[in-house]
Amino acid sequence: GQNIDQPTEMTATEGAIVQINCTYQTSGFNGLFWYQQHAGEAPTFLSYNVLDGLEEKGRFSSFLSRSKGYSYLLLKELQMKDSASYLCAVRVRIMAGTASKLTFGTGTRLQVTL
Amino acid sequence: DSGVTQTPKHLITATGQRVTLRCSPRSGDLSVYWYQQSLDQGLQFLIQYYNGEERAKGNILERFSAQQFPDLHSELNLSSLELGDSALYFCASSVGRGQGYSANTGELFFGEGSRLTVL
Numbered sequence: 001g002q003n004i005d006q007p008t009e010m011t012a013t014e015g016a017i018v019q020i021n022c023t024y025q026t027s028g029f030n031g032l033f034w035y036q037q038h039a040g041e042a043p044t045f046l047s048y049n050v051l052d053g054l055e056e057k058g059r060f061s062s063f064l065s066r067s068k069g070y071s072y073l074l075l076k077e078l079q080m081k082d083s084a085s086y087l088c089a090v091r092v093r094i095m096a097g098t099a100s101k102l103t104f105g106t107g108t109r110l111q112v113t114l
Numbered sequence: 115d116s117g118v119t120q121t122p123k124h125l126i127t128a129t130g131q132r133v134t135l136r137c138s139p140r141s142g143d144l145s146v147y148w149y150q151q152s153l154d155q156g157l158q159f160l161i162q163y164y165n166g167e168e169r170a171k172g173n174i175l176e177r178f179s180a181q182q183f184p185d186l187h188s189e190l191n192l193s194s195l196e197l198g199d200s201a202l203y204f205c206a207s208s209v210g211r212g213q214g215y216s217a218n219t220g221e222l223f224f225g226e227g228s229r230l231t232v233l
Contacts, residue, residue, distance in 0.1 A: 040229075042204060087156070089157075094170050101170045101172070102147070104156050104159075
């Protein structure tokens with residue numbers, strides 16, 4: 001199975017930068033996703049990494065190291081609306097070339113304060 | 115709006131009852147996924163269908179079943195309900211080309227969820 005770990009809660013100040021880490025252990029790795037979820041709402045896609053390195057997308061960046069089983073999501077210029085849960089999800093192959101499964105971590109609840 | 119439609123949005127029922135949750139995927143998406151999210155819990159993968167066939171199974175209870183119909187909508191049936199089944203049930207769809215594995219990022223698009231309360 002997959003084991004995905006991320007901090008339960010984090011707090012940061014408006015305008016600051018925050019880094020949310022995610023570590024995973026899995027076989028058949030085929031990509032890592034970050035989703036944002038506001039309370040009671042649907043998760044929305046933020047970023048995707050399948051190769052090592054940094055992917056930048058506006059205020060959000062995501063990094064992946066496959067050898068270390070490690071990823072982080074970097075949020076810059078924090079805004080109050082960024083208060084949400086951030087879910088790390090790992091995709092693994094189930095059958096070679098035909099199917100995959102996405103497993104989510106329990107999420108990191110980020111509180112942005114003034 | 116993700117394009118994924120789930121009904122009902124809210125459902126309150128009693129223990130022992132049976133309910134059916136419905137999901138219409140985004141136009142053109144062949145894969146449908148069901149997830150359960152209990153209070154303060156992560157998204158737990160239940161089951162995936164691709165073009166009408168079961169493709170992957172997670173920790174889905176035997177009391178639960180699902181299917182995907184020829185028009186690609188899916189239903190999740192929950193029976194003999196228990197208090198612990200109270201949760202948000204999300205349906206998601208993804209771009210499915212060929213064999214259900216997308217050559218793109220393959221991100222999932224989630225519906226708004228069905229909130230089930232079992233009393």
